[in-house]
Amino acid sequence: MSEMAQTAEEATVRRPDLSNARLRKRYAAERRFRLYGLLAVLAAVGMLAVLLGSIVLNGYSAFLQTHIALDVHMDETVIMAEGDTPEAMADANYRALVFKAIERRFPSVRDMGEQRELHRLVSGGAPRAIKDMVLDNPALVGTTQTVWVKADDEIDMLHKGYVDRTLPENRRLVNDRTLGWYDSLREADLIELQFNTTFFTGTDSREPEQAGILGAAVGSFLTLFVTLLLSFPVAVLAAIYLEEFAPKNRLTDLIEVNINNLAAVPSIVFGLLGLAVIINFFGFPRSSPLVGGIVLALMTLPTIIISARSALKAVPPSVREAALGIGASRIQTVTHHVLPLALPGVLTGTIIGMAQALGETAPLLMVGMVAFVVAVPSGFTDASTVLPVQIFLWSDSPERAFVEKTSAAIMVLLAFLITMNAVAVFLRKRFERRW
Structure with missing residues (x-):
């Protein structure tokens, strides 16, 4: 009997030691995980700093x-x-x-x-x-x-x-x-x-000291204007229909799957579509902001639709129920109550989609916006190029002076992208509501 009591007493003494050991291992594993995460963030920031530093060092002299x-x-x-x-x-x-x-x-x-x-x-x-x-x-x-x-x-x-x-x-x-x-x-x-x-x-110019970005900047503005004009209303209306009015059946499920798949399609595929259909079939002018805007609108549509649906879905059901309860129709509920509350998220997704379109090169190469254009475009059908394509053209030039021009143009493009993303963050912080 005494031996059994002694064994039980020893087991009781060992149990806290085992628990403490497991706790120490768990805390050590947590510290290692946090350290790995911190190292990953520092590595990413370091690589970004190296990239931006090399661009600035190569490009500041172009100014x-x-x-x-x-x-x-x-x-x-x-x-x-x-x-x-x-x-x-x-x-x-x-x-x-x-x-x-x-x-x-x-x-x-x-x-x-x-x-x-x-x-x-x-x-x-x-x-x-x-x-x-x-x-x-x-x-x-x-x-x-x-x-x-x-x-x-x-x-x-x-x-x-x-x-x-x-x-x-x-x-x-x-x-x-x-x-x-x-x-x-x-x-x-x-x-x-x-x-x-x-x-x-x-x-653009064959002589590096005479080359500038005004033509490409105007071409980018005209192209993005066409993209926004075509993609924003279509994407928002599609998101409202799918989220608020569409019945849940196989057809809508198929549409949703295809929208998600289109968001992952390589951008050059949209360029091939624009070349085959918009230019060759419909006869739109090649190398124009009109064609480039249509192609980028097709590419941007899935991004805006997905973000708009997420913003609509984030509006609490109680808002809809309250509006319907006081006699509003479904369309009044959406336009007067749901959409205004979801608008900050919709605008944020739209700006992010426009920023993505601003940095695209491959689809615009396919529709001929890689042409050497020395005049500033004055309309949507004039021959033009855009900033990413201008960077591509200069990077392929043999003159040493175009190296700094390429880096400087990248700095300008990054400034536009950072500004657009900052506007998106501002809109989200300024108008979002916490439920």
């Missing part, structure tokens, strides 16, 4: 452009060679004025080959800047003006420090002769960095 000061003589015999009317002055040989100005800066350069190389110090758009000055103020004719003109992209890269001067001449972007001319300009304080307004006011 600055190297300019060279030239003493340009507005030679009357050149500018008014065909007459003194604005049309005749616009057709004058302003390139000759720029070339003479830079030749006067380096009078020792006499060889024709070296002179052609000297002319390449300045951008091909420099004569256009001189022409604009003369047309804006014809009184400048016959005078000598100090004009800051854009440098060529190779000189721009050299001035920004992207050219390694220690490399042999045959491996450098610029040769020794050009380096000497650049050093001479720098010693005379005739070369400097200025804010690159052309990046925001110019359109």
